[in-house]
Amino acid sequence: MGNETQPHILCEDVVRIFKGEGIEVQALQGLNLTVMPGEMTAVVGASGSGKSTLLTILSGLDRPSAGKAQVAGVDLLGLSRKERSRYQRETVGFIWQQTPRNLLPYLTAAENVALPMAITRRKDADTRVASLLELAGVAHCRNRKPQEMSGGEQQRVALAVALSNEPKVILADEPTGELDEHTSAEVLEAMRRVNEELGTTTLIVTHDPTVSEHVKRTVQIRDGRCSTETLRRTGLNNDGDEHLIAEEFAVIDRVGRLQLPQEFMESLDMKDRVRLGLEPDHVRVTPASADGSPASGASEETR
Numbered sequence: 001m002g003n004e005t006q007p008h009i010l011c012e013d014v015v016r017i018f019k020g021e022g023i024e025v026q027a028l029q030g031l032n033l034t035v036m037p038g039e040m041t042a043v044v045g046a047s048g049s050g051k052s053t054l055l056t057i058l059s060g061l062d063r064p065s066a067g068k069a070q071v072a073g074v075d076l077l078g079l080s081r082k083e084r085s086r087y088q089r090e091t092v093g094f095i096w097q098q099t100p101r102n103l104l105p106y107l108t109a110a111e112n113v114a115l116p117m118a119i120t121r122r123k124d125a126d127t128r129v130a131s132l133l134e135l136a137g138v139a140h141c142r143n144r145k146p147q148e149m150s151g152g153e154q155q156r157v158a159l160a161v162a163l164s165n166e167p168k169v170i171l172a173d174e175p176t177g178e179l180d181e182h183t184s185a186e187v188l189e190a191m192r193r194v195n196e197e198l199g200t201t202t203l204i205v206t207h208d209p210t211v212s213e214h215v216k217r218t219v220q221i222r223d224g225r226c227s228t229e230t231l232r233r234t235g236l237n238n239d240g241d242e243h244l245i246a247e248e249f250a251v252i253d254r255v256g257r258l259q260l261p262q263e264f265m266e267s268l269d270m271k272d273r274v275r276l277g278l279e280p281d282h283v284r285v286t287p288a289s290a291d292g293s294p295a296s297g298a299s300e301e302t303r
């Protein structure tokens with residue numbers, strides 16, 4: 001399994017620039033992301049924020065213009081063609097939004113799950129097919145072809161397919177994008193169960209904010225960078241009952257850059273420059289007026 005104290009997903013200052021006729025789009029603008037082994041993380045963001053670009057890079061289908069991207073110790077910048085197909089077959093498993101991309105229409109669920117193992121010549125394929133379909137909650141679909149299954153069942157079979165060669169990391173691109181809320185919840189629940197039982201590191205990229213309710217960690221991507229993170233954990237209230245606690249954090253990178261929430265900036269009319277003050281246990285950020293003097297109501301730093 002390699003060194004499990006190393007991140008399973010590591011992006012450092014990842015930049016992806018698309019150049020067209022006279023225009024240049026910076027889809028990723030120095031993105032930093034670390035996902036440790038066994039974590040299940042959702043990356044959420046508005047349309048155009050760079051989510052698909054990130055997933056395409058992590059899946060080995062595209063390369064960053066600059067920066068470092070590693071998955072399970074594999075450096076995605078320097079992959080040869082052969083190494084890339086091995087990476088895609090054995091190191092990562094994929095679930096795409098469009099079910100035809102996940103499953104072959106003329107094969108049954110069991111045959112779809114067995115197919116990647118035929119390529120890697122696994123000897124335990126039969127028992128794995130049964131146990132993975134069971135784990136994904138679709139054992140009853142074993143002999144059905146995709147068109148004989150609901151959208152949610154197809155995505156859960158896709159999860160079993162993605163797991164067939166025991167990947168270290170599952171990458172899912174909008175896996176619930178074409179499903180209603182109830183069916184989405186079933187698919188996400190299956191993903192959570194797999195993550196808990198097999199410990200497979202899971203990254204879900206989505207614009208659907210309800211996905212956050214099913215994972216412990218949600219990273220918000222804005223303008224091609226990770227801006228905030230929400231961590232969820234269970235805690236006890238005064239009556240001793242368990243309840244969910246969600247805490248939002250700003251992301252700070254290795255050189256100290258962080259993004260202030262838009263609403264904070266608007267509320268205090270912060271633009272162009274701010275004053276920073278180091279306090280014993282926090283850093284103070286104070287708006288400055290255009291000429292550099294403190295904005296009205298803001299206190300001057302005492303020396």
Ligand SMILES: Nc1ncnc2c1ncn2[C@@H]1O[C@H](COP(=O)(O)OP(=O)(O)OP(=O)(O)O)[C@@H](O)[C@H]1O
Nearest residue numbers: 018025027045046047048049050051052053054207
């Ligand atoms: N091949 C490409 N050529 C030019 N620009 C691109 C290309 N792919 C993505 N972009 C641009 O990069 C930015 C990020 O796109 P990306 O698809 O990663 O966003 P997204 O968050 O996945 O959006 P959505 O949720 O709509 O899929 C957008 O401005 C997009 O127009």
